[in-house]
Amino acid sequence: MTDTLIHTRLPDRAPPASETGIIHWARTNLFSSITNTILTLASLYALYVLVPPLLNWGLLNANLAGTDRSVCDANQGGACWTFIKVRFNQIMFGLFYGSNPDQIWRPVLAFFSLVALVIPLFFDRFNYKGMLSAFILIVFPFIAFALIHGAWLGLPVADTSEWGGFLLTFVLASVGIVAALPIGILLALGLRSELPIVRGFSVFYIELWLGTPLITVLFMASVLLPLFFPAGVDFDKVLRAMIGITLFQSAYVAEAVRGGLQAIPKGQFEAADALGLSYWKKMLFIVLPQALKISIPGIVNTFIALFKDTSLVSIIGLLDLLNMSQTASKGLEWKGYDTEAYLFAAFVFGICCYGISLYSRSLEEKLDRGHKN
Amino acid sequence: MTNTDPQGQPVPQAPGTNDSSYSIDIEGLNKWYGTFHVLKEINLKVAKGERIVICGPSGSGKSTLIRCINRLEEHQEGSIIVDGVELTNDVKNVDKVRREVGMVFQHFNLFPHLTVLENCTLAPIWVRKTPKKEAIAEAMKYLERVRIPEQALKYPGQLSGGQQQRVAIARSLCMNPRIMLFDEPTSALDPEMISEVLDVMIDLANSGMTMLCVTHEMGFAKQVADRVIFMDYGEIVEEAPPEEFFNNPKHDRTQLFLSQILAH
Numbered sequence: 001m002t003d004t005l006i007h008t009r010l011p012d013r014a015p016p017a018s019e020t021g022i023i024h025w026a027r028t029n030l031f032s033s034i035t036n037t038i039l040t041l042a043s044l045y046a047l048y049v050l051v052p053p054l055l056n057w058g059l060l061n062a063n064l065a066g067t068d069r070s071v072c073d074a075n076q077g078g079a080c081w082t083f084i085k086v087r088f089n090q091i092m093f094g095l096f097y098g099s100n101p102d103q104i105w106r107p108v109l110a111f112f113s114l115v116a117l118v119i120p121l122f123f124d125r126f127n128y129k130g131m132l133s134a135f136i137l138i139v140f141p142f143i144a145f146a147l148i149h150g151a152w153l154g155l156p157v158a159d160t161s162e163w164g165g166f167l168l169t170f171v172l173a174s175v176g177i178v179a180a181l182p183i184g185i186l187l188a189l190g191l192r193s194e195l196p197i198v199r200g201f202s203v204f205y206i207e208l209w210l211g212t213p214l215i216t217v218l219f220m221a222s223v224l225l226p227l228f229f230p231a232g233v234d235f236d237k238v239l240r241a242m243i244g245i246t247l248f249q250s251a252y253v254a255e256a257v258r259g260g261l262q263a264i265p266k267g268q269f270e271a272a273d274a275l276g277l278s279y280w281k282k283m284l285f286i287v288l289p290q291a292l293k294i295s296i297p298g299i300v301n302t303f304i305a306l307f308k309d310t311s312l313v314s315i316i317g318l319l320d321l322l323n324m325s326q327t328a329s330k331g332l333e334w335k336g337y338d339t340e341a342y343l344f345a346a347f348v349f350g351i352c353c354y355g356i357s358l359y360s361r362s363l364e365e366k367l368d369r370g371h372k373n
Numbered sequence: 374m375t376n377t378d379p380q381g382q383p384v385p386q387a388p389g390t391n392d393s394s395y396s397i398d399i400e401g402l403n404k405w406y407g408t409f410h411v412l413k414e415i416n417l418k419v420a421k422g423e424r425i426v427i428c429g430p431s432g433s434g435k436s437t438l439i440r441c442i443n444r445l446e447e448h449q450e451g452s453i454i455v456d457g458v459e460l461t462n463d464v465k466n467v468d469k470v471r472r473e474v475g476m477v478f479q480h481f482n483l484f485p486h487l488t489v490l491e492n493c494t495l496a497p498i499w500v501r502k503t504p505k506k507e508a509i510a511e512a513m514k515y516l517e518r519v520r521i522p523e524q525a526l527k528y529p530g531q532l533s534g535g536q537q538q539r540v541a542i543a544r545s546l547c548m549n550p551r552i553m554l555f556d557e558p559t560s561a562l563d564p565e566m567i568s569e570v571l572d573v574m575i576d577l578a579n580s581g582m583t584m585l586c587v588t589h590e591m592g593f594a595k596q597v598a599d600r601v602i603f604m605d606y607g608e609i610v611e612e613a614p615p616e617e618f619f620n621n622p623k624h625d626r627t628q629l630f631l632s633q634i635l636a637h
């Protein structure tokens with residue numbers, strides 16, 4: 001019999017105080033080196049110089065009362081939010097709704113219906129996601145069009161040429177991304193096709209659009225496209241912009257998805273093949289779900305870029321959020337208050353893009369949690 | 374390159390089988406990767422229910438050979454007939470063969486975005502058109518057989534390597550294959566997990582499944598193999614029943630290989 005050494009485990013202790021707390025945080029993050037300390041102090045000074053005047057101008061001294069410029073002209077030291085308040089409908093919904101405030105319920109109803117329809121998609125336990133998504137993608141656009149345009153429902157007609165502001169930005173960007181996704185996915189698959197013609201076409205298409213600035217695409221959609229149609233056939237400007245944006249965006253989606261496809265290990269394809277799955281089933285059930293997950297950040301980036309780039313539709317005479325804000329500040333009524341117009345547009349763009357990227361990050365995390373330890 | 378094995382030597386057959394009932398019939402198989410001649414004049418006939426272990430040095434073409442059997446690789450010369458179906462460019466034949474042949478990979482290749490159960494039911498539902506309920510019942514049966522029914526709702530990433538490989542075996546079995554191919558199923562596993570996978574394979578072998586296993590687990594070969602095949606430089610150098618193969622290997626390349634892997 002030999003003695004057995006018995007090992008008693010040591011209890012866990014809390015880390016020393018110098019490793020935790022706000023002082024520790026400041027020391028490691030703000031004052032870790034001389035350069036860091038200088039940068040920290042310089043930043044603090046810059047904040048001290050910039051923030052109070054901005055706060056004064058934008059909030060404390062700002063004008064919000066009244067319905068015309070007299071209030072703002074009397075108090076030049078503050079921002080003129082009165083202007084934004086008075087022209088809010090025009091900036092958000094365009095010329096028609098700007099001058100027919102009693103009709104604003106239509107785009108608002110369409111928007112909130114969309115939100116209400118989308119919310120169940122966020123719940124894991126909701127079982128009809130496929131059907132609901134199909135409804136949102138296929139049926140809802142017609143409902144939204146009927147509401148916003150009005151002719152089908154016998155409401156006062158808001159012609160697409162009078163759509164504008166945030167409404168137009170939102171419509172162009174969402175149609176652009178939704179229509180571009182399937183095309184982009186097919187193109188990305190085409191890049192890896194074994195059929196040379198399919199592969200060649202995909203390469204050509206993607207290179208063509210990646211090499212062309214959106215502004216050129218829009219210009220061509222508006223000026224060149226009509227040349228291919230008989231005189232007199234004039235199809236809608238907004239529709240033309242949508243087509244141009246979709247074709248353009250699909251190339252960027254394809255690039256993002258291509259990266260995702262490349263990251264899928266060969267073994268996944270082989271396992272699917274070995275089980276006898278056909279090409280499309282393999283792609284649909286095995287490859288794309290994994291590839292799209294990896295592509296989400298890339299797709300979202302292109303979407304955010306597109307969302308902001310919709311401003312370029314001014315080249316074909318459409319007034320999106322930015323251009324509508326600018327237009328509102330050009331009239332005699334509010335001349336001189338364009339800073340407020342730009343700031344407001346930036347604010348709305350900022351909120352939207354920040355929201356989109358927050359959502360994409362949470363989506364990534366959720367998908368990640370789905371199948372890693 | 375000179376001491377090639379005499380081709381066409383008599384092949385042991387399970388009693389009561391004739392030529393037409395070969396499960397796998399490979400004749401004059403040659404394959405190249407570009408100009409690299411990876412498989413040379415392979416002749417291999419596998420009877421129904423036969424269990425074959427393939428071994429040989431790394432790079433000798435073992436994986437390539439068994440991957441030709443379900444056409445994960447295309448061959449350029451010779452014929453491969455699996456269960457009476459010849460593998461050609463005809464996609465229909467390829468589909469038929471893949472439905473009857475299951476494959477287990479070295480790195481499991483489970484679908485990480487699907488649960489264990491979904492991994493097992495996907496192909497039966499979408500390839501065999503089995504009703505979902507039936508597919509689930511069937512999958513649970515095989516998960517029980519590989520002894521991990523309790524993991525059915527987990528994702529592959531949450532399982533150990535040994536468990537993942539057993540799921541991969543169950544996933545293949547769910548298609549009710551007549552032939553199972555194994556490509557080094559235990560060589561990516563930590564040592565303590567090898568036996569749980571081998572046990573499942575032994576169980577499968579005893580059930581009469583036709584099996585081709587690329588493996589260096591010589592214990593497994595001795596226990597279940599009807600024949601051991603030794604490959605080197607893309608050729609079948611020697612094939613013999615396990616006792617003979619291990620006790621008196623004929624070729625010097627086989628002897629060298631055996632001394633190397635049994636040395637450690």
Ligand SMILES: Nc1ncnc2c1ncn2[C@@H]1O[C@H](COP(=O)(O)OP(=O)(O)O)[C@@H](O)[C@H]1O
Nearest residue numbers: 406409411429430431432433434435436437438
């Ligand atoms: N896709 C490929 N392209 C070119 N050479 C390959 C490819 N796959 C395998 N090889 C080569 O073929 C030879 C045989 O490979 P493999 O069948 O994987 O050998 P084993 O499984 O016996 O280790 C190796 O030399 C390997 O480098």
Ligand SMILES: [Mg+2]
Nearest residue numbers: 435436437557
């Ligand atoms: Mg190998």
